[in-house]
Amino acid sequence: MKSIEAGAAPVKGTQGRRRVVAVLSLLGATLFWAGNYVVGAGAVQSIDPLSLVFLRWTIALVPLLVIAQLVERPSWRSVLAAWPWLLALSVCGLLGYNLLLYFALEHTDAFNASLINAFNPALITLAAAVFLRERLTPLAVAGVLMALAGVLIVISGGNMARLISTGFGTGEVLMVGAIVVWTAYTITGRLAPKIPPITATAVQAAVVVAILGPVRFATGGVALPSTGTVLASLLFIAIFPSVLSYLLWNRALTVLPAAGAGVFLNLITLFTAILTVLAGQVHTAAQLVGGAVVIAGVVVTNAPAFRQQKRTRELPEA
Structure with a gap:
């Protein structure tokens, strides 16, 4: 019996270390994604969004392709056979x-x-409940409504009457559009053929470059960084949130369940708040209260799935 226990201890210790590394990987991934908001906000003051997206994925494309080949070794013929899905996802x-x-x-x-x-x-x-017929529990409905209330607090600045009289701001409308298309991306991804994640990201980056390149050159050319600071911002965006975040996130998913990892996405907002404070930005009470309500709503929404995956989780043995 002692020999069995002695043999089990290193395995348990190894699993513990892998979980620690996975958690650190998730922290790094979400920190870099938060950096995309902060650094991106500065970059768009010098580089127009079309050029920024084109340059971001042009720079990220080569390392993504190399890493995909070295780590995932995909069957490129099978990957390219799914081109309609990859085009839609891109x-x-x-x-x-x-x-x-x-x-x-x-x-x-x-x-x-x-x-x-x-x-x-x-x-x-x-959206998954509507389009994929996934079960939506009363708790999840309450969480969605709570999160929506938080968003309205943020958008209105805490003054709902003003929101009704003046409407949504341009930036807020565009950001709502962004999460709508990302929701479409996520739902489409669940229906698409299974492709290794880094490979899928690399191919989608190639599609973006192929689409935006001709469009940007036909409409006045690509705006290149004009200063060293802007160049550094572009390189950060192209490498850290575009390549390293995906690597770290997918590494963590080999150890932790998806629902457990998904909770870490809430840290993007927290890290963005910290980074913007360090940059000298002052946050309003409406932003802080609304943000807390949004995150609480998201946690409540995903609580049933998280509990289910936690019960059925089996950690891989070292």
């Missing part, structure tokens, strides 16, 4: 979402954009 996700995000950042601040984006998991849950 238009909704890497192209549509990022364009709307960067256009939104021309009109609203990074923290506001991240607060609206925090509603996305709840919207995805609602």
Whole structure:
């Protein structure tokens, strides 16, 4: 019996270390995605959104392809056979979402954009119930409504009467559009053939470059970074949230359940708040209260799925 226990201890310890590494990977991924809001808000002051999206995925494309080949070793023939799905995913996700995000950042601040984006998991849950016939529990409905209330607090600045009289701001409307197309991306992804995640991202990046390149050159050319600071911002966006975040996120998913990892997405808003405070931005009470309500609603929405996956989870042995 002692020999069995002694042999089990290293396995348990190894699993514990893998979970710690997975959690750190999720923290890194969400921190870099938060950085995309903050750095992107500065970058769009010098580079138009079309050029920024084109340059971002042009720079990220080569490392994504190399990593996909080294890590996932996909069957490229099978991948290319799914081109209609990949085209749809590219238009909704890497192209549509990022364009709307960067256009939104021309009109609203990074923290506001991240607060609206925090509603996305709840919207995805609602869309999955409508289009995929996934079961929507009363608790999930309550969570969606709570998250929606939080978004309205953020958009209205805490004054619903003003929102009714003046309507939504341009940045807020664009950001709502961004989470709608990302929801379409997510639902489409659940229906599409299963493709290794980094490979899928690399191919979608190639599609975005192929689409935006001719469009941008036909409409005045690509706006290149004019200063070292802008160049550094572009390189950060192209490498950290575009390549490293995907690598870290997918590494974590080999250890942790998807529902458990999904909870970490709420940290994007928290990290964005911290980064913007460090940058000197002052947040309003409506932003803080609304953000807390949104995150609470998202946690409530995803609680049933998280509990179910936690009960059935089996950690891989080392």
